[in-house]
Amino acid sequence: MGDDAAVLAVPPGQQLAAATDTLVEGVHFPLGTAPSDLGWKALAVNLSDLAAMGATPAWALLNLTLPAADAHFVDGFAEGFTQLARPYRLALVGGDTTRGPLAITVSVFGFVPEGRALTRARAQAGDAVCVTGSLGDAAGALHLPSRDSGQGEREVLMARLNRPEPRIEAGLALRGAASACIDVSDGLMADLGHVARSSGVGIELELDQLPVSTALLQSFGAEQARAWALGGGDDYELAFTVPAAAVSRVLDELARIGCGATCIGRVVKGEGVCVLDGRGEPVQPAHRGWEHFS
């Protein structure tokens, strides 16, 4: 930094993975979100993209647009950003600060050995479909009642909304094991739809297998929790496919690094993503309560 551009060296034998996302106040985060949470989340949503590629984080660019010079905001933002960046030794190598309506663009760059990046395009019929962690918490956090309906649950869900943990280590563990991988940002069905399309396959999900947190279940009940697990979005978990013979080895390896993961379905011939109930019948979204996510 200090010159017109940063000059960076990619290690020999490594490719560069690049991802970028803009967050706009009132669109991607509520007014009044704590600056430190914003700093964390703006980086986290980008690192989640690197995780889905099986890349090791290296550098970031930060473009911060603020209505006015605001040291309180900048200090808080930097604190949250740095908390997440430091363990990865991620270097902020450039960016700018401009005046305007509050918005944040972060771009991240990571390394991946040549030809070993995870993609969305190699899922095959017969593969298992799995997902890390639990789903739907962030959507639940946005719908918490204003009165305190259980302080413990509120804290768990708000942390999942404001401080998502990008699954970097899981992405590295899945390199060479998963046939396809994507991060769950738009919602599980939408994101697995991208995998299905890119791979030219169909995907069947088991409604009863969707991993949801106790906090979400206790706050909203099973039906609403599953609806948000399927379509709520903002989860930043990894959804991936893996050959059936390798499933238990892969889940064991993820458990070893402290990352829970659950098999939630299978890759089939065909197209699209469908959800099956406990009897193997396709769920009719109109009867299950999540039609408003379409």
Add this chain to the structure above:
Amino acid sequence: MGDDAAVLAVPPGQQLAAATDTLVEGVHFPLGTAPSDLGWKALAVNLSDLAAMGATPAWALLNLTLPAADAHFVDGFAEGFTQLARPYRLALVGGDTTRGPLAITVSVFGFVPEGRALTRARAQAGDAVCVTGSLGDAAGALHLPSRDSGQGEREVLMARLNRPEPRIEAGLALRGAASACIDVSDGLMADLGHVARSSGVGIELELDQLPVSTALLQSFGAEQARAWALGGGDDYELAFTVPAAAVSRVLDELARIGCGATCIGRVVKGEGVCVLDGRGEPVQPAHRGWEHFS
């Protein structure tokens, strides 16, 4: 593209130069700027940073924030962006489109042979200070009277504001020849101030040597033209220092590739940037009319 991140290969022996800039409507460009001009300029201001490093453009990321889906805007923007990108074979490798107040973030990436990037930090006392092209036109364009005071001049100045030509080829020619280089975006004095600070030197400029266009002179007169040349900004020319013995060779080489350049001063011991009149007397900004650029 199509996965969570782009996967890119940097050629062996090359470093990566990275630059990024955000443009916000009403701050960096007037409301009503043509979308195609915006597409061009959002890329141009970033390529100008690569030019100042002596880097060859390779990739770009584009984050576009729009108040509403607007095919007319997107088509126009893409047209201007592509017009500038195509001759450089610049590949758009990622980005996003979000809803919000109109703003554009472009990040660009270029290659430079290991250790050969131009910087701001190696100007030495005795070096000549030079600048490509002419200065002040963009500032003049923002002050054109609404009535038509000369259609030819208006077109020249507006083109300089809306369609700046990044000095990529000049930057490549200066690699290994210039001791320091910067692009003129904030204004000549401010930007040479960065060079002086980074290099630990002072800079003296000759007021009479500042290159200004005929269009600017005819529209605003010499005094105002020079004021804008010193502080107007938005020029996207390269200001550089070069050892005195190499000046004529460097200027000849630039002329050969169709890029005019002018010697406008010298590097001296000391600090800061000062401007001398025709008698070698320091100009007092308060008496010369550009105090409002401080």
